[in-house]
Amino acid sequence: MYCRGSSTKHLANQLVIEVPVNSYKHVKKIKGVGSAHRETKHFSSTTTMHGPKRIFYGKGVARAFWVLIVGLALAMLIFQIVVLLQMYFSKPTLSQVSFIVNEGGMDFPAVTVCNFNPIKKSYVRELNASGDLTGATLEYLLQTNMDAMFVFSNLDRNNLKQTHDEAETYFQNHTDFQIIKFLRTAGYDCGEMFLTCYFGGRRFDCCKYMKQKVTSLGKCWELDLQNLAPEWMRKQISPGSESGLQMIVDAQLEEELRGEDGDANAIFSDIYENGFRYYIHPPGANAELTSEGISVSPSRTVYSAIKTISHNLLNRKNWGNCSEHWPERYDTFLSYSASACRALCIAQYFNDTCGCAPFTYNVDGKKKICAPYESITCMDNHMLRKLNGTDYLELPDCTECHMECQSTSYTSYNSYGDGFNRGSLEWLKKISNKTETHIKNNVAVINIFFLEMFYTSYSQVQATSLTEILSDIGGNMGMFLGMSVITITELTLFFSKIFWIMFSKRRRQYMYSKKAHEKEKEQQLDDAVKEFQERRSRRNSRENISALSNYSNRIVPLEEFQKKFAYKNGNSMDNLSSNSLDSVIELKFDINELRRQLNQQSSDGIARIRLPTQTTRPNSTNMDNYSSGPPIFTIEPLSRKSSQTPSPPIRGPFYQSSK
Structure with missing residues (x-):
């Protein structure tokens, strides 16, 4: 099909505005940050933390207000975190009571x-068969297994040396005598x-x-x-x-x-029943x-x-202070307990100081047992101290003897x-x-x-536990600043970029070149916009319309006409959006009907399109929703011989889509 060009006035409405689409395709939104200020702006706009965006974009009083609010929230958050961490590292414990x-x-x-009677009368008589066991010596022997602190506080020191010498004489006469054996055999048998x-x-x-x-x-x-x-x-x-x-x-x-019949008179001052x-x-x-x-x-x-x-x-690994095993310097077969540990600790102190240990502290029986005189003399010479006129014994604290981790006790009513x-x-x-x-x-x-x-x-x-502490910290972070683990990651990345800019020369050079490239892109965008506005201007439209006169009164191929003025887009017209069809004229007609009417009239199979001087723009740019009305374009057959005499027009459903 061919189309005859007409006057500029008739072809004005066939104008197609060419837009530099390629320029727009290459213009992209630049997200790179060229300085610390732009990095801060980017962070404030994208962070999940509450406050930075309002501070950055705020002005005057509003900015000062939000700085104050965020500062107070940050101070409260830091205070709460410090309190929680102090509590966690203090390793607090509590007691849980269960009834099993x-x-x-x-x-x-x-x-x-x-x-309460530790020695039988019959045994003493047997022991004193030689008659050299006096009552004072027997009492001295029975004081050996008494509590050392009680002996220190109650024994008469004036007679102690004499009694000790008598006992030593008895030991010399009876070399097979042993104090432990004496205590084991002097008491009552089970059957008795x-x-x-x-x-x-x-x-x-x-x-x-x-x-x-x-x-x-x-x-x-x-x-x-x-x-x-x-x-x-x-x-x-x-x-x-x-x-x-x-x-x-x-x-x-x-x-x-x-004390009857010449028996030894043993006096036990700690027993009253x-x-x-x-x-x-x-x-x-x-x-x-x-x-x-x-x-x-x-x-x-x-x-x-x-x-x-x-x-x-709980043991030390689990925030407690108990012990499950004996300290390193203790070598004993006994099961560990705090009381046994303290007893052996004092026994070792006596053994190091006096060369022996009192019976009550020598619970494992591995050390020599001190006689009453040896214990009191050693305590008077090496352990007795005065404080504000009062005598007291200086004994080890035994701080290594912690409570046992598991213990059982019995309460009696x-x-x-x-x-x-x-x-x-x-x-x-x-x-x-x-x-x-x-x-x-x-x-x-x-x-x-x-x-x-x-x-x-x-x-x-x-x-408490690490999970509870982290939950509490996370709750406070969310309450005061709306922070989470993601926010911490954002802050880490933000500060790392800022410090990288401060300390890396290569990074600063890169950011400088990137900023220059960004300005160049912005200039290209401005140029493209100016070109677009210029093409849409009235003056430019007149120039395009004048160019149409080159086809006046000539028959030109439709392909050539379309090549210059049609919408130049490789996409299918059906796939274009309404925005893509701006300033595009679209002709729709039935080819079969056009062929039929051309054959009925005297023509050389040539038709021309007549355009009115003024056209009415449709209310909608959507061609599917545009209802049919009076045709704006008129197609009429044209004879080569009588091109000046127009044939009756061919009217059909031809429509215009223009924005």
Whole structure:
């Protein structure tokens, strides 16, 4: 198809404005930062932290206000973080109390029973067969296993040297005499002290499960049901005295030393009663170091209702201060406990200072035992100090002896009954073959049982953890400044870039060249905009319209006409948006209908397009929504022979799309 060019006036509406699209394609938004100021601007615009954007873009009073608010929030955040970190690094702990029920029963503790009379009269008579054991010497020997602090405070120093010399003379005459052997053999045997025992109402042989122990009270007997007794005796399965342990003991007061008939007169200034003292303690532990002890006199019945208390402490690795093992310089076979550690610590101090250790501190028996005179003399010469006119002993602090991490103790609630009724006297006479008088003067009944079938556990736990501290810090960061881990990353990157610019010459040169390149791009953008505005100006439109006159009254190929004025875009017209069709004229017509009408009229198959001098622009740029109206373009056949005489116009659905 060909199109005849017409006058400039008729072709004005066929103008196609050429826009430098390629220039726009190469213009991109520059995000590079050319200086610290632009980097700060970029950070303020993109950061998730609250405040920087308002400060950077604020002006005057608004900026000062936000600086004040953000500064106060930052100060409060730093204060809170410092407080939280101080609390965390102080390693706080708290106690957690638990009540634990043992469905299979409660493990029964060990019980150590001692007679207040540490030495039998019959043994002293046998020992003094030679007649050279005086009462003063015997008393001096029995003071060996007494508490060293009690001996230091109560012994008469005027007679101490003389008594010590007499004891030394006795030792020289009896070279086989040993103080520990003396204490082990001078006391009561198990069969002499225990008449019978019951556990859970079942009778058993006490001495079968007893172990001999030497304490400050002399020879004692320990009942260890956990390690020596059969399975049924190891646990109490129900609360109450009927399910616990009962021991019937004999004080054997006829064997007590009274200073009669020439016997040695042993005076025990720390004992004011007859009878027994028993200790309830964990198996394998030192009775005197782990329990206070309970006393009972003859002709009495005592009921000890016990509760188990377990302590679980944290070691140093877990913010605690307990110890699970002995310190390095301690070499002992005993299980670790704080009380045993302090005893051995003092024993070592005495041994280093005096060459021996008091009996009460020498709990593992590895050191030489000090005689009373040796202990007091050493303390007077090396440990006695004066403070404000008061004498006191300077002993080691033993700071290395921390609490054991796991320990068990027993709390007892004691009640007593005085005397025996007739039925109990008859029963005791039957099982012991003792007289009623002997029973009233010597026999005591000890009942030990669990009050309840659960125990209390005190556990030391960490008061906080790293997770909790981080959660608290994160909560404060979000509350004061809206910060998170992402914000911290942004701040890190921001400051790293700032410091890089400050200290790196290469970075500064790069930023300088990048800034220059950025200015060049901006200049290109300005030039493109100016060119675009110039092309849209009225003056430029007149020049384009004048150029159309070159085709006036000539028949030119439609391809040539289209090449100069059509929309030059490789994309399909169907894929272009409304914005892409700005200032584009679009002709739509039915080819078959056009061919039919051309054939009906006298023409050479040539048509021309006639344009009105003024056109009405549609209200919408969307061609699909543009409704049909009176045709604006008119296509009419044209004969080469009579080109000046127009044929009747061909009217069809031809439309214009122009913005």
